[in-house]
Amino acid sequence: MRFVVVGCSYHRTPVELRERLAFTPAEIPGALTQLTSSPGVSEAMLVSTCNRVEIYCVGPEVEEVERACCTLLTESKGLSRDDVSPYAFRYSDAEALTHIFRVASSLDAMVVGEAQVMGQVKDAYALARQNESIGPMLGRCLDRAFSIAKRVRTETEIARHPASISSVAVDLAARIFEDLNAVNVLIVGAGEMAELAGRHLQSHGTSKLHVVNRSLENGRVLAETLGGHALPFDTLHEQLVWADVVITSTGSPEPIMSKKSLGNVLKERKQRTLLIVDIAVPRDVEQKARGLDNLYLFDVDALQQVVGQNLQARRKEAVVAEEMVVDEVEAFSSWMRSQSAVPLIKELRQHFSEMAQVEAQKTIRMLGLSGKDAKTLKKLANAIVGKLLHGPTTELKRSASSLEHARLTDAARHLFQLPSRRPNLQGDPES
């Protein structure tokens, strides 16, 4: 059996084509049925996200599987082969394995290490399972892919470097305050970025949240969304004394927090540490305030700087993760190759078992055995077959990935007079 991937991803395919190729969750079961009913496709899974449309298939011949995938991508979307071919990629066997392992481990993601793609592959797998288009080969491959993805996340630091402005804000808060549950959060302004950062903080356990906005009504809307309280803008000073983390993004053309006012705030709060994330442009906090003790001030440029460093750190970790993928591909390919010996082993077992049972039956009749004795004799015959075939079976599996495999297969067929049939070199566990 051959493992094949055909698809289009953000690497080479413009978004205009990606959006035309995309499958909605409702369309996927039909697409999977079409694939598995195509000649030469035994297993299939379809991943469709904003960055990629990829079809993972298993079949005896690569060309047949590729043809089925291309037909699905073009015909179901009303596109011609010429529209898709220049942007599509096709991988088979080890290359295809490398691809799926890299995708699941987020190494192929637009932002390396972003876990979202792993969830999307898991969803696609669940959908394909529901649709019964997953067989033993794809099932085992995906299980392996998820296990590698887990290893990459736990054994490397790839996931521990936040790569968006709002997640960096949360990371900063966690580096300053031990327990985010106990942190008081103040959002100044009701902008989209502040809402996003607020949501991120909330998802990390913060529960005490106040919103201060010039328009109390807009403030209330945001506070309700985030499960906090809205307060009038003129309470800003008192709220700064209360808060531990401040996210500010007003549209004010002038700074709304000066060094002097923040100095007073710090005195009133007995120098308790204060983190201010200023994502407004123009900035809401006077830059001179940066020098105040126990005040940590980050503007958009500082946050971008952190994001840049984190992405660099992720790329460094990705090198280690790529090595893990290479090792796993080798191990899985070896397993796939060993499967090519399975049909012959099955034939051998069946051949010898039948022979042993015939002989056992003869002896049973000759000795007039019945019941328990007859059963014991049959068991004995089977056990002898098992013992005799143990060595050849092990040797056939071991040699599956070497050049001598064909010679051994031919020799076994010749010696034991099995019908001649050359197994598929890429593995055929069921045929």
Place this chain on the structure above:
Amino acid sequence: MPILSTITLILYALASVIFVIYLFKRDDRVRKGGRILTALTLVVHFGTIGSYCVRGLHPLLGIGGILNLIAFFIALGYLTLGLRWRVGFAGAIALPLTLALVVSGQIAPRVAAAGGASAMLGKLHLVLVAMGVTALFFAAVVAVAYLRQDRALRSSQLASLDQRGPALTTLDAIGLRLIVVGAPLFLLAVVTGVLWSLRLDGAVWRVEHLLSGVILVIFAVLIVARLTVGWRGRKAALLTLSGFSLTALVLAIYVARRLLS
């Protein structure tokens, strides 16, 4: 030198090298290796102290034993801190210092002059010094960690920090707790030390007594200012470091005096 002492020295030297390598390489496997080796070394060190005790040379008999005991507490404290946070950099401070103390402990006499440290007061003084200095040492390590993290945050250079290190406010709180514990122990050590030296040779005004007074003032100011006007963060960390530097100086003068006498 007994074989166990030699093994302890070699193991501490190896652990120190590993933690210094960690400072430059920042490889987590190196840190873990260092921690395992430190744990093993502590077991051997404990065995060494035990073997001396069996021979009737318990750590409180002389300056050599007390330095060994301080070294043991420091290495143990580092391991304990590391159970909760990734503090590899603290290992790079704690282990070389531990090594230096163990080496000094080997050079220094294990038994004091007759009628000296064997007296009850002397023993009490040495125990208080060991505990107080260890607590203040860790307060200084925490202060260094605070200043390092503060600087990284202010310059937006977070890549230089451990991903799972303690939070800034936690470092501040731990530092205060260590001073609240260490400063009174040090005060009691100073008082018993003065009384002890009075009994031994009638000396009251020694340079280490004067310096100890300054140290106590520094830590008292730190605790009072923290509780009243909320002195914390950078100021508190710098004050802790200056307090501990003087403590180390007092300890060095004390050891030198004992060795010379």
